[in-house]
Amino acid sequence: MSEQQDALEDLEEAGVLAAMSWAAESAYARTMRDYDPDAGHDQGWVGYTAHGFLRDRQDRVFSCGKYSVSSPADALSGLDTVAAGLLPGEFERMPRLLPGAVRRANLNGSPGWRFGDWRWLQAAFPFGESNAIPWPQKSPTKRRVAAQRLPGPTDQPMLPVEEDEAHLFQDVMAATLLAADESADDLTTLVLAHAVQKELGVRELFLGRSRLNKGGGTAWHWKHDLLKPPFGDYGRGAKPIAPKPPGGFDAVPDAAVRLRRHVLEGDGK
């Protein structure tokens, strides 16, 4: 089963994908309602505002941040806070998720949410250019997320202790290893990428695994269009962007290899 399928099935089943879609819809509805070019609002304002609203809407739907509650039972009592500031009908359409199912999981100060082993951060991008998001030029956090290792064959030990250093470690290594923290996180961080074409008010919303596209190439190992009809058809009808084979993301051109002249003459067609 591919990572994409794993992620989408987990998040779909828990209602997280629907919640993300709702959050983005609400965020952009409010942004576009407030958008006023005559007042000096520009593309930057749209992106910034929508980004902030999206964070807020995710916190609402996932009961995180200032909308967090101490127990599921408390959730009902605070719903007026959750509804405050939303446009008419939005609160009614908001998917209901059990508080605590999704938690805040920021990364280096960048807002993030977590469900199970999946974490996601938000990223805005210019409409229509989702495949060309230049991750290497983004923040160190986004760069690092894009550089995450893909699931692969079992890892091999890295640098063994150099022989001439071994004496430095021998005594204490065993004890330290015994006390090792085994709770190392195995989170995979995804990106919830959003955009709007402000004149037409059309949106894009993708959830995917970003790819560090140094030297160009596609910005994703895989991405899923959250505005497309429900994800239930996955694997039967519309195929998601197929992940390439491991290592196929190498965007650097091949080395300079040329046909010799005699081959060209003999076989050139």
Added chain:
Amino acid sequence: MEHSRPAEVRVSDASRLFDGRRLTLARQLAGLRKNALAAQIDKSPTAVAAYESNSKRPAPATVAQLCLTLGVDPSFFLPGAQRPEAGSSVPHFRSLRSTSQLVRDQAFAYGLVATDVGAALERHVEFPNPDIPRLSVDVEDEQTDLPEQAARLLRKHWDIPIGPIGHLVRMAENRGVLVVYSPSQTAAVDAYSFETDNRPTVVLNPTKNDYFRQRFDVAHELGHLVMHVDSEPGDRITENQANRFAAEFLMPADEMRDLLPSKADWRTLGALKADWNVSLQALLYRSRQLGAMSDVTYRNAVLYLSSKGWRRREPGVMPVTEQPSLFPKAVEILGKVGIGEEVLAGEARVPLDLFRVVTSRFPTWDSPQSTEPNPEENLPSGVISLFRSAGK
């Protein structure tokens, strides 16, 4: 010009034209000692030695037996390219003590196969000319700063701008260095390098799957190719020199000295790692080497790193490893003009399966069944035949 499969060679012809060095090659690829092969073909070890030294020709029936046992066609035993005697092109293997002679022989035989494939491909395509400066470094001298000088020389010679180095494999390939993956069966051998026919070759370990470690490996092997062409490989001093070369090549002292933290500041180290495409461990090593970090700080940092399991797998950040392109690209463009893999494998006189491993962009992973040693093959533990059908 017509390209077709080479005419099938009959066992009797192979017997008449038999080249013992090809038998040595086949035996090493199969991971067999002479006595093990002898037992399998029901001959004495002395007879096998005599075949290999060309002092005795095997009878056609013996050639047939050899083909069956080793999994090669009779044509494999026809005379091959003349090679310089062993010694002038001994590969640089790391940790010699942990790899047996048999494993090293097999790995080097694989390197020679790669050379044969290269020669076959270069009849049809042009690869970039080798462009590696040579600097003979005194392998007895532990104090010299020649490894660092050699790294700076290579950076200058290759016009590498100040700052982090990009795709290292591609950079080497465009300077005529052949980079290939070794088969998964030989994963016990670390990356190694050698030079034949003036084509420097780096063979990567297929199982690392670690972008940062692989880059350090490539830089380390470039160090051998620049500094140690004529020297005996594998001793502690040359290995240390190659590590120093790699450290300076990837993390030049002039540029790194002010950037490296004096404490194990993981955030800073993580950012440096992302910028310079080197591991946390390499950065720590460099920090101590350049005196930015004290021995005690270094030790504690490495211990912490070990305790977190980061020595095996550093946290989070792992780009896809760099992939070689010279051979795969050549196969690709030759395929477009009607020269297929089978023809090229035939010209290189390499079994097709092995040809595909050599010319692959990606490490090849055999199914568990085929990498499981067959007890009947009488192979020492850890050595697995590179021929798919060997011993069957």
